[in-house]
Amino acid sequence: MKKRILSAMMLSTVVLSAGASTAISTVHADTDSDIAAQDAKISQAKSESAKAQGQVDTIQGQVDSLQAKQASNKATLEKLQKESADTSKEITKLAGSIKERNGSLEAQARSAQTNGTATNLLSAVLDSSSLTDAIQRVTAMTTVANANKSMLDQQKKDQEDMQAKLKANQAKYSEATKLQESMAAQAQELNTQQAQLKVAQLNYQASITTAQDKKQSILDAKAQAEAAAKAAAAAQAAQEKAQADAQAKADELAKAAQAQQQQTAAVAQTPASSTSQDNNSSSSQTTGNTTPTPAPTPGTSGSNPYPWGQCTWGVWQILGGNMPTYSGNAADWVAYANSGLAVGTIAVFPPGVDGAGGFGHVGVVTSVSGNSFTVSESNFNGGLGIISSRTIPSTAGVSFIRP
Known part of the structure; x- marks a missing residue:
């Protein structure tokens, strides 16, 4: 970028020098020799204008390329945002299912403790009024135990799915952030290139202008365009420095962020439930300790x-x-x-x-x-x-x- 700016400024100096030389000469020649000298200067100006036009064409091609990249990056960013939004909806749905299932399991646990329904299998058989009644009681208790186990297994699976989707969305988020920074840098470069294009166009106009008053007005506009190009280049340099500083800070925090993700993944893999069988009392009981959404880690300012x-x-x-x-x-x-x-x-x-x-x-x-x-x-x-x-x-x- 700096080389392109330097090249543009050097070419501007060459064309400006040629224009200034033309402006110093008298337009109205009194002798044939003066006319011949003026014609020579006009011919030189036309030669310089061809060089300036070549620079215009080159910079215009760079501007067109940057604009195409901006359009492509915008489409990619929109796609990432849509995919992330869809994943966020799935995460919200999973969180709702986990919360609802937690409520159901907690309600069953409270009911068992309050109503004293957590009796063992032997008591159910002995208290039965008939063989049919005993079979029905045992079947009912087994059905409840199996249903609770299935619910707890699903709870664990949903927890793991939600963690996976959170990780995937975080990756999309990071990719989109880098893309936004890239687009911002491209936009700044585009401003710089467009400013240089204006300088090159004014150089071209100045090189083929022979009238003194118009030449001076174009040279004034050219000076303003050069100042704008320098300002754009300075702004781009400042932006690049800010991005470099931000990247350095991000690299410094990368290890801490990776450790946090590993901790979250470890919590997600903790068993969400356990089912036990008491052989001594021949009782069937189901106990579950559901794992809630992983607790975030405390931060520091x-x-x-x-x-x-x-x-x-x-x-x-x-x-x-x-x-x-x-x-x-x-x-x-x-x-x-x-x-x-x-x-x-x-x-x-x-x-x-x-x-x-x-x-x-x-x-x-x-x-x-x-x-x-x-x-x-x-x-x-x-x-x-x-x-x-x-x-x-x-x-x-x-x-x-x-x-």
Whole structure:
């Protein structure tokens, strides 16, 4: 990039020198020798204009290539957002099934303890009024035990599926973030190339202009275009430095993030239930300890684990790191919902709700008025890393997490 800018500036200097030389000469020649000299300068200007036109064509090709890349990246980003939104819906459905199944198992356990129905198999047989009654009792107890075991097995499978989908969505989220950063860099490069294109076009115009007044106005415009090109190049350099700093910080946190994922996977693999048979009393009992959604690990204000500038990064910054580390995209945080609307909670917006994108959105509730509330958020108004506030008129479709 720097070489292209330097080449453009050098060519601008050559053409400008040729134009300046032409401007110094008198347009109206009094003698044949003056006319011949002017014709020679005009011929030289035409030669320089051909070189400038070649530069125009080259830079235009680079601009067209960057625009094509932007269009392709935009299509890829939209595809990733759609896939992530679909996966988030599946995660939400699994979380609901797990919660409902937990309630059913807890209700059965409370019923057994309260009503004293957890009798052993021998008592069921001895208390029977007939052989038929005994068979019916034993069959009923076996059916309940088998049903509970199936329910607990399904609970374990859903837990593992949800963890797998969370991991897959996190990968899509990281890929989309890198794609957004790439598109931002391409946009900055496109601005620089377009600024250089304008300089080259003005160079071309200046090289074929012979009238002094028009030559001066074009040279003034060319100077402004060169200043804009330098400013665009400086802005691009600043952006590249910011991205390099962000990447260095991300690399520093990569090991911590990997350890967190391994811990979450280990919790997901813990058996969700156990079924035991008491041989001494010949009783059949089913006990289950369901594993809830893995508890997020506490964080520290000095190490933000989320992609720089995103809404999840903003929540961490706003709370000063006084929050656990939640897995998945913003929309996936619905699995950790544990509160109603309150100041200090994290608002979770599914895709499409109150302006949330394909990966969902999160923000911190800073004030509440009835069902209306105000959130502080990042990457909503102003782009990556910009923290802003807005008021949401209703809690419809929004979940809340008490960190």
